[in-house]
Each structure stands twice: as C-alpha cells, then as structure tokens.
Amino acid sequence: MNYKKKSLLGPLSSLKYLFHDPITVRYPKEQKKTYPEHEGCSPQYRGQHTNDLEKCVGCGSCMDICPTGAIEMVEFNDVKDKPGATRKRPVIDYGRCCFCGFCVDVCTSSSLSMSREYIHTFITPLNADSRDAGDLISNDFVRRPDLSLTENPGWNTPDEWSWLSLDRMVMGVMEPKERKTSFVEMVRGYSKEEAVREAQRCVACGLCKEACPIHMDIPEYIDAIWKDDIEESVKQIYKTNPLPEVCGRVCTHKCETACSIGLRGDPLAIRWLKRYAVDSLPLEKYKSVLLNNAIKPVNKRVAVIGGGPAGLSAAFFLSLMGYKITIFEADEKVGGIMRYGIPAYRLPDSALDKDIDFIKSLGVEIKTNTRVGKEIEFNKIKSEYDAVILSTGFNLGRSTRIPGSQSKGVVQALDFLSDTRDFAAKKIKEVEITEKILVIGGGNVAFDCSRSAARLQMMKFGKVNVTQICLETLDIIPADKAEVDESAEEGVVLICGRGPKQVMIDENGKVKGLDHMKCNSVFDENMNFNPKFNEEDKAICEATMIIEAIGQAPDYSYISDDVKSKMKFERGKIVLDKNNETGAEKIYAAGDIVKGPDIVNAIADGLRSAIALDKKLNK
C-alpha cells in the first residue's frame, strides 16, 4: 500500500457514485446482478415453507429437529387416510421460525420444501379489540405450509443432501457356496457396533408401530439398543411379543414396509434389531428383567389346543394374567410350523427353544404327543377346563389334483419340510430325495421347499438340480424378493408364468416329469384367484420327484360336532363375533384357523383371544 499519495481530494471521487443504482433489492422485487435470472432472492432461498400433503406421511421428524419449536403436528381433516401414514401434518409458527431449513433436510417423504417467498405482512385491523391481538397475531403467524407457494420453489432437499442415514447396515449372510451345503443358520446377526449404527438411523416416528399387527413399541426398543441398554430393549419387546427370537428372524416384517426411512432409502432393519436385542440377553436373565411384578393367580384353568405361535402367545399372556394353562400338542414338541415347517437355516431350534423355555418358565403345562380327538377327547377337555382356545393351524397339505398327483414321488410341502427339519436336528438319518426335483408354487413355502431340496441334494449328491415352477410372473410373485434372489444363488431354477397340467409317469409307475402350460392371468377382474391357461403353449419339465407347495388347509375333525355346529366357518376359517368369541360357549380360537397368514398375526390373535377370554371369565 502506498501512503505517499495522501490527498485531501481523494474522498471527492465518491461523487461519481451519486447516479449508481442501489445494491439492495427494492419492493416490488427487482432482479439482482448476482443472479439476474431470478427475481428477488436467490434460487435456493430459504423462505416460507410449502408441503405436499399427499406425499407427506406425518412422521413428525420436522417437528423433532426444529430448533425453535416452530413446528407442531396437527391432525388434518382434509387429508386422506393412507397406509404407512398418519393424518397429522406440520403447521408452522413464523413467529418462531429461524428459516434454518433443517426440517426440510430431515423430511423423510421429501414433501416439505421452502419457497423463495419471504415477505410476510401483518396488518392489525383498525377496529380490533386490543384484547384479541394475541389471537389475531397467532392466527396470522401460524400457517399450514400446504402446496401454496410451489410456483416459487426455493430450498429443497434431494436424497443426496438429506441428513437422514439412508443406507442400511449390511447384514452378514453366509456365502451361497457355503450355505447350500448345510442347514446352519445363514444370517449371522448384527454385532453390537453394527446394531447401534443401524439403530441410529431411526427417527422414532412410530409409523412402523401402526403397521405391526401387535403394535410393538419399535422406536422404543430401537432407542434402547442405540443407548446400549439391552435389558430395556428386551423389556419393550416383551410388552407385546412373546416370541422375539423367532420374529427377530422370520417375521414377515410389515413394519419395514411402513418405515418412513424407506421412502428415501433402505428401511430400518427392524427385524434384525429385535433379534440382536434378544440374542444379547441370556435366558437366565429374562426373569429378573421381565417379571418385576408378581403374577396374581386367578384360579381358573384354560386349555390351549395346538402349540404353534397362536397357542403359545395366548398361553403367555394368560399366564401373566394369572391363569393356569395346559397346552395340548399333537407333535413331540411345541412350536407348530415354527418347528416343523420353517427350515432350520432360517430359524434354528436354539432360537425357538429360548422363546418357548421362557414361556414354559411361567408355569405353562405342556402335554406333547397328545393329539386331541385321538389321544384325548375334545369334550373331556371342554368339561375339565374353564375355557378352551383352539389354535391348530393349517397343517394339511393341499394338492394340485392334476392327473398323476396321487402317485408316489409326489409329496406335500409340509411333510417334506417336517422331515427335513428332523434331519437337520439329526433325528432321522435321511430324507427321501432324488437327483432331479421339481417344486410347484410361488410363495415363501415353495421357496422353503426348493432351497431345502437344494441343500439336501448338495449334501447327498454334491450338486443341485431343483426347478421351481409357478403361475405368477416375477412382478407379481407372492414370495419375498430375498427368497427369489437367494434361491437363485443357491442354484434353484425358477420358471414363472406356467401352470401344472399333469404329472408324467414312466412305465414303472415312477414320476418322470411335469407337463406344464402357459398361465395367461392369475386373477380375474375382481382380483379373485382364478387362473386362465393357454393349453396350446405346452412344455415338459423333467423331474423324478415333485413337491407340491400351493397352500395348506385346516383339519377341524377333532372338534366335537355339538361345538362345531355353534361355530361359523367361512372359506375354511373360523369366524369370530365382535367380542372375539366363536359362538360356542367357552371356546375361543386364534391363529391361521382364524386369520393368518403369519406368525406375528398369530401372536396378535393369541393376545386378542386371551383378552376376550379374560373379559368373559373375569367379569
């Protein structure tokens, strides 16, 4: 810098600015030199909010992050109910808002954004009573940010800039090569560090809670995992779920479909987190953690017929209410489909046993190898107990009834899976299989069969030759996407959009293949199951063993006729009245025979029947 040029006249140079335009914006808004294409303020200005009511799911994350407490979630009458959403929407108090835009950066549904609108005038009506000023002002400052300012868009947050953690913590899964040689559980489970990192992603909106059939306190147990408080987490889980080891592995996880983080990224791994929590607490500690209040006995006895998830759930909740429970179970062990259907590589015995052992420890009596209607009469139970809960499930196989399906070499899914489970538990030496297996069905059960068959073939013959055929095309296949992908990795060949025509038998009466045809459509206009085939379009698939996995059916033959006559059935299921009763005195029902289709619904049903029963018996 040169100080030598000192001059008193220097400041006069400012005169030349007399005729320059001002730098600041005047009203009405003008274009600025810095961003000449945009009138007024900058392209990503953080002005007043705008919210797409249809897109918004009412998760409330904006309210939670707002540092000024400017946002309140209010129930809107004019929003439609939609699954995975509440009817609450944000309302913003511009007397508090600091225009940070954090609410926009955490918005799970990308419905909230900010406009370039910043002029907010408030005119006090001249004739207003000063006592009303407070209301007048707050009415004007508190605004619904509905779609009003969209024509002037400013700050918005694409996924790239979202503050949410959108990527799921990857779960360790056994490599296909390794897993297809055994029935060892293939999902490894989270380590503590992984679980805490996954739990961290939850915004505690509770949308999942609504979607879960038993309304588990998901945000609460996830928060406890985040705080590394396993005992609290297990406590929260057991408030509604007596089978968390099972559900933490094989639940159909409707909650994850609803998870708000899933709108932009991967939904929370809610199921794996549950598994992590219960896996981390040893059974010995359960009692001290979970049973703080002594159970008050109510001197009443309840019989539960069928020890599947529905029966176990009813037994658990009724035991906590003080009832004396006896479960009658036809099989050698309780568990139902969880023990004799779901393959061990998805649900190992140890996990199931842990859940059941805790239920047993509440004093539930279990009579195994006792098929009602055979080992013991239904009416005898009915007369000896104060109430009876039926939870016998859908355990009969359903056949395609195509020509040849009655031959030896065509087996039912549940028979095959139950043998496989016994084999995995080393109770039997071998399951009868051949080198070329064909599975019919496109649901999860069919995939359980094909993947189990692949494992058995691998162990016996060293190679996989399993074909699976289903009516549905890949876009409408009812099974989970993971099943489709993982089965392919294990070597199962899937043929979609084909229906079985007849089983082909060779001269020795042995199965040699399946004649199949094109399936044009699966459902009719009313979305009822009513497949239409093109018989011209035929093909043959070679196979020496066929597994039919197209659904299960109930068996009500054990129920005495007098009771049955008082009950109502619809499409194979028992219809309950509004009090959740069956119509037959003392008889309640739960599980697949009432509702289905999965374990968590069976648990919900078990609880519902327990409450209905208690209402009646304890009134």
Next chain:
Amino acid sequence: MSEILTFMGMEDQYKKYELFFGPNHPGMHGNFSYIITVEGHTIKKIDPDAGLLHRGFEKLVEQRLWMQNISLIPRICVPEPDINEAIYSIAVEKLMGVEVPERAQYIRTIILEMARIGAFLFGFGGIGGATGLYTASYWTFADRDYLLDLFEWLTGARIYHMFILPGGVRRDIPNGWLEKLSETVDYLQKRLYEYDRLIYNNPLIVKRLENLGPVTQEDAMKYGITGPNIRATGIKYDTRKAVPYAAYDKIDFEVPVQTAGDGLARAVQKREEFQVSLDIIKKAIQQMPEGSVRAKMPNPLKFRVPKGDVYVKLETAHGEHAYYIVSNGSDKPYRMAVRGGSFTAGLVYAQKALVGMRIEDVALWMATMDICPPDFDR
C-alpha cells in the same frame, strides 16, 4: 446501576464526572457499555459494564441436540457468524474422529474468508463512522451486500447461513457461483483502491489514527490480544498458520505485520489483511478439488458425540475466537464456553488502555481494536 451518574464527592463536583457510555451512544458498538470517569475530557477510570447483550447462548446449547445448535450459534456474532459454525463443527468432528472431505475444507475456507472480508468492511465502516466520514460506512455496507448475495445463493440465507456443519458443508457449490465469486473478488479489489483514497490516504483520518492507543508487544502478550491487533504490534501470530484448519495449510499466503501498534497501524493491518483474504479466495477457487462435500454423518435426531473435551480456536477479523466444548457422551453438549476474539481487549485491556485518553477517542479506539461486545457478553 444506581451508582452511575452519582456525585463523586463535593469538592470534585465540577471536576469529575461519571459518564455512561452505553448502547444509546452512537459510537458504542452494540449493547454494551463503559462507565467512564472523566476529569474534563480526560478519562480517569473505565468500568466495562456487560450484561445487556446476554442471551444465555452457553446455557441454551446444553438444551439442544448437537445438530440443532448449528442454527443457534451463528447468532453469537453478527459481523462474522460463520466462524461459530466452523469452530463448533471442527470441535464435534474432533470429538467424533470424523475426516472432512477436501472439497468441503476448501468451501469452508472460502466461506470463512468471505465472512472475514464482510467483517473488515464492517470495520472500515466503523472507522468512518467514528471519524465522521459516513461515506465509508455507506460504501462498505453496500459492498458487503454483494457478499451477502453470494452467501444467499450458496447457503439459502444472507446473514446466518447455518451452512457449515459437522462432517463438511450442507450443499455443494451451485453452478456459476464460483465465477460470480471471482467477479466479486475482482470488484472488491478495485474498490479497495477506492477505500485507500477515501480512508487510508486521507490525511485527516491518518492524523486522527496516528498514536491512538498504541499497544506494546508486552501488553499484547500479557492481555491476550490476538488477531490483526497483535500483528499490528509486530508479532507475527496468526491462528490460520499456527494451528491450520480448513484448507489453510494447502493455500500459500503470507501474513503481513505492522510495527507501531497504534490506531493507524491497526487500521492499516486490517486493510492489508483484506488484500490477503482476497488472494486466499482467488487461490482457493483455483485449487478447488472435486469430490464430496460432507462425510457420512449419523441421523441428526440420534446424534451422539463421544465423551471428551476440546478447545478449538480460529482466526477471525477481531482476534482469536474459540470454543471449549465438553461432551459427556450424550445427544446434547454438556458444556460449551465461548472465548470471543476481542474478549480480553474489550473487558480487561480497555481498563488500562483508555485511561489517559480523551472521551472522543473511545469510539474510535473501539473501532480500531474491533471490540465486538458479543465476544464477551452472550
């Protein structure tokens, strides 16, 4: 406050006064006050009287989530708010062990230098205001608006940007922004010569500033005076060099010094540093690397910072600004203490320096020392 403006003793009745030099005084910077005891025009005693500006920031941050605080802390300092976001973010990153992407470091550097230039413009205007040369403050405030336009474009807001956050910055640079920034830097460069003619080559101003409250090197060290003010005494200490942060270790720049330590030296020092800031921005634009602008960070609603404490200091236009942050491992800070750049000068050193000066020097001394009341009253 009752002792203010009381009689000082009958015999001194017409000799000594207590003068309340507070927020209403046009020469005062913000909501702060000195209670000045004068004899004639000469200052005999100075009592700094803070409190009117207290907003409880340090307590408020304890009640907000780590990420929510980003919207609160820039408000600690109006002239250079971004510095707060940067210190806080660096502190959190240190406690969490987070690596910030290089591009974000450069963007932070540009933001901090833009804010610094904005603060210098405020400062130039302050000198103009205190000497009756109001043209200076009109010009500088108008020129600062060009920077605010750029901030608005980059961050969505003009003053409180809330843009630097733990892990990096909130967004990438918009298309065309760097070019406009270059234009603005060139414009400010031209304007700097105009400022020279208006202020620094103006014999009246030079005369007025010469010998105003000279700071010795010993006093600078003893009273913890930092920033341009310590460099005006000849001590070459700059936090950007001493403990480099953002991209300052990757950008080549020289820190100027003066020797006299008086009002003129301080004003000239800031004028020279204005030049350095323009140069740093130009280099940062040239060297700007590609890549991401934010490290992967946890969900802001479940954001926890590991147990520990850090002291982070950064260079600002009015000295070394620092935070001491203690985390007990939870989702909110356990304690946060702020050390403002002009904290020691405005509260402590003032009690020595102003004694013996004349009343009319107080405002100008505050302007040249860049006394910023929020630095010590929050």
